[in-house]
Amino acid sequence: MKKKAKMSFESRFRQTWKDIKRDRLLLLMFLPGLIYFFVFRYLPMGGLIMAFQDFDIFSGFLDSPFVGLKHFRTLFSTPQFARIFMNTILISLYSILFSFPFPILFALLLNEMKWTKMKKLTQTISYLPHFISVVVVAGMVVDLLSPGHGAIARLISVITGKEAPYLLANPAYFRTVYIVTTIWQTMGWNAIIFIAALTGVDYEQYEAATMDGASRLQKMWYITLPAIKPTIVIMLILSLGKIMETGFDLIFLLQNSLNLSSSEVISTFVYKRGILGEHTLPNYSFATAANLFQSVISMVLVVTSNKLSKKLSEVSLW
Template structure:
């Protein structure tokens, strides 16, 4: 107790700085967790949150007994795996290229011009995609395809194109932000390491392989572990708004989140929606915990906990 009091007196300015974030975390993340009981109830507004009848695990049956359970699980997991791997590769590549070709002053300019368009696109991405792919007025159908002598394509009724479209759009949304994270790590690498490598005759490629990438290892592992926690979740805007909720594309765009949303809009079953959220959170926690255990066995310094 006395040790804790001494620590409090010594570090009270740091604890004071920590307080707003802690209060926000408790209010936004922990207090709402009491609503987890909705997943096990037949919720109705008349009886309220805690007096609604208990129905056990019946809300969870909606996800597992439907004929689309395998499809939405497959789409959610496979898309996220591609997003994690491809996103990391592209972000690291852009960060390394930016670091290699730019002077220190130019890096700040490039950093701004790279980040701002990506942040803007995160807000208006569905409109940008529609501007390119619209059947009647889209840029591709009206400009690119006629120039190549090809007929227009009905993009919103052709499922075969959409896995590539969704992967491309997700990369456009996320690479800019993620490359700044990797770029910040690269900027923190001791420059004397590169100078020593140059003195030893190392080429630019060798400096990237033996200095830059090893120094990025911890950042790559942390971001990957965090992304694994969301592997059973999907970007709702990407899979619902970008394809314009087209029924003919459900085979390749329907994920757990969009499936639950459609079910909620049709049945107004709040308990079912809550059960899906609990399921996704538990699976995500297990995946992060298991992946962290593997990382800790291989390299304990790179693990999250």
């Protein structure tokens, strides 16, 4: 029995080695990506121990004192934590509710466009905002909404006949400004994956539907959408997994003391308190604890939404 098991192991080893030799060029191409993920994604996970320490950069991981859940208690007992947590959830939910459907609709509309040159031009123009720096985008938004010389502010003044308010100074308008800006910058780029999925739809189905007298809307509803449903579900699950990771850079750049009550989210709060050390010294352990809290919530959401999706639609990540 042992001899058979040994022979089986040796045969599997030889086969594995043959596969490696056969695919060595592909494996070499894969190696840089593997190294990147190991060095910059998996290796830093060891730093999560800081969340349970009073980490001191001079003492290092080994000599910094262990304090258990102290930094988590500090985070949850912060007076403004409830408001910050709610802001994070609301901005993320609004992003999913409004930003997520737009790339799908845009891809569907492009798919229906028959003029090839115009279709390519529209796609190219829609991709361009993605390549604009977030700093530049934030500066454009601030200038456009400025009551003194902003184009949008002047348009509001012409329509209403009154002096336009500075929208970024009003907490009630911050989320709207953020969502509209995000849609403008990401819609074209995020539509790429849906456009790619649409290329896999069998054209014969459209021809058969046309012969049966189906309208464009009916073909879109009964053929196109079901065909890209797996892609939509997977992207939605991934979006739910990022519900605690709001766009730090754009929010931080549009943030000011007047809209802080609706713009302060966990990522900006942690950056100020844990990294910059606002009102205190920088606290890397506190920042790590807050980020670990976000990661745990995100993981739970991904696993839960994946299970629900698998149960309801038989489409899932794993």
